[in-house]
Amino acid sequence: MSLHPSHSNTPPATFVGWLSVAQxxxxxxxxxxxxxxxxxxxxxxxxxxxEVSLAMSLALLAEGLAAYPVGRWIEAGHExxxxxxxxxxxxxxxxxxxxxxxxxxxCAAWVLLGVAMSATLYTPAFAxxxxxxxxxFRRQIITITFLGGLASTVFIPLMAWxxxxxxWRHMLWVMAACQxxxxxxxxxxxxxGAPRSLLERRREARRQAxxxxxxxxxxxxxxxxxxxxxxxxxxxxxxxQALRSPAFALVGVFQVLMMGVTVAIASHLVxxxxxSGMHPAWAIAxxxxxxxxxxxxxxxxxxxxxxxxxxxxxxxxxALMPLGLLAxxxxxxxxxxxxxxxxxxxxxxxxxxxxxxxxKGTAVAQYVSQEHAASLNGALGLPxxxxxxxxxxxxxxxxxxxxxxxxxxxxxxAASLVAMAALVAAQRLSRMHG
Numbered sequence: 001m002s003l004h005p006s007h008s009n010t011p012p013a014t015f016v017g018w019l020s021v022a023q024x025x026x027x028x029x030x031x032x033x034x035x036x037x038x039x040x041x042x043x044x045x046x047x048x049x050x051e052v053s054l055a056m057s058l059a060l061l062a063e064g065l066a067a068y069p070v071g072r073w074i075e076a077g078h079e080x081x082x083x084x085x086x087x088x089x090x091x092x093x094x095x096x097x098x099x100x101x102x103x104x105x106x107c108a109a110w111v112l113l114g115v116a117m118s119a120t121l122y123t124p125a126f127a128x129x130x131x132x133x134x135x136x137f138r139r140q141i142i143t144i145t146f147l148g149g150l151a152s153t154v155f156i157p158l159m160a161w162x163x164x165x166x167x168w169r170h171m172l173w174v175m176a177a178c179q180x181x182x183x184x185x186x187x188x189x190x191x192x193g194a195p196r197s198l199l200e201r202r203r204e205a206r207r208q209a210x211x212x213x214x215x216x217x218x219x220x221x222x223x224x225x226x227x228x229x230x231x232x233x234x235x236x237x238x239x240x241q242a243l244r245s246p247a248f249a250l251v252g253v254f255q256v257l258m259m260g261v262t263v264a265i266a267s268h269l270v271x272x273x274x275x276s277g278m279h280p281a282w283a284i285a286x287x288x289x290x291x292x293x294x295x296x297x298x299x300x301x302x303x304x305x306x307x308x309x310x311x312x313x314x315x316x317x318x319a320l321m322p323l324g325l326l327a328x329x330x331x332x333x334x335x336x337x338x339x340x341x342x343x344x345x346x347x348x349x350x351x352x353x354x355x356x357x358x359x360k361g362t363a364v365a366q367y368v369s370q371e372h373a374a375s376l377n378g379a380l381g382l383p384x385x386x387x388x389x390x391x392x393x394x395x396x397x398x399x400x401x402x403x404x405x406x407x408x409x410x411x412x413x414a415a416s417l418v419a420m421a422a423l424v425a426a427q428r429l430s431r432m433h434g
Contacts, residue, residue: 016140018190019144022120022125022182022190023122023145023151027121029094029176033155033159033172033175035266036156036159037168038053038271039274041106045102050399052396053393055106057391057392060263063121063388068375068379068382070118071381072375074128079127079191080192082124083119083187084191086115086124087116089115090176090183094175094176098169126377138362142301145294146299148357151291153288153291242368242372248368251422251423254318254363254423255360256419258321259384260391261419262321263391264395267395268392268396272332294351297351298355314427315420320348320349320351320352321416322416323352325413327341327344367426395411
């Protein structure tokens, strides 16, 4: 069976498996490194919580700014180069991070890592799957996120152990080796044979049509004839029309706010639990368990979503996020960091966040335009970057010695409720115009 199908509805398990391995390593070694570095970097650099949080905010801003060109390059068929170079940049950024001795160079290293994340995390991987398997992209995205969801489960305890044994700087060398020796080769080998872009296929169709001596003859390539017919259909939504549509704006609000919520929680969760008075073992174990719970949620979605209306499922999943945040507030405010109450948060929020990744990854394709999903997701890069970049800094800035993270968590709860309402409105618009 070919490793590189362009239009297969049933992709080989090998393709999905290796892409998932790269996602597991990329999320674990880069994204989750920030939460593990927060306390030791604060102590060593003498910086406060908001200043250190700024580094992650700048990384997420860089990721968002790079998202649009990354999406366009992938749509043009350059997925192999994009993700391979992204892994190399991630390795270089981790090495640079290990060599920092002041806040300026620490932030600069995170900016480089932000660019690397734009080319290696879920957004480019989802775009690759959507292009290669247009008939079954949602199911393949769920499959890819199984291993990716275990990133915190694998890497948070691993990094905690490495920091305790060899220090945070040498821990980053190990993470850099994972990127350079594992992720870069995986992407370079796996992503060969990318499908040609739609523009290339149309150009080829026109060249074949012009070369026909008899205009009544069929073009040499039937698929190219199909592409020409699709191009002429009145119902086809152009990229410009999709970009201006209210449904796209609403999906954008949903993605920006939910991205902000999830990245803020991920960036501060370990410190948040430690400061609640929870035993350090629990403060590591609960965030680590989050990844396993996310995978349970994705497994349930994979097994049972075909039995339910996909739009009903897409409305129900985001509701788990505010419920989880309420449980976290209860654990911190009313139960003094009780780990068993905090596990209710882990269960609700982990299930929701695990399945929400699929909702966020497919919302543009389902409710705006499948054909232009990569470019449209890239166009959301800047607003998403601003929301995600503001979130870790804002949660750090709202922290106070007296109230801790309480006010910040209430702000995240409000944002999650607004995001839910925006997605419901986008679904209704999509049905009206579908």
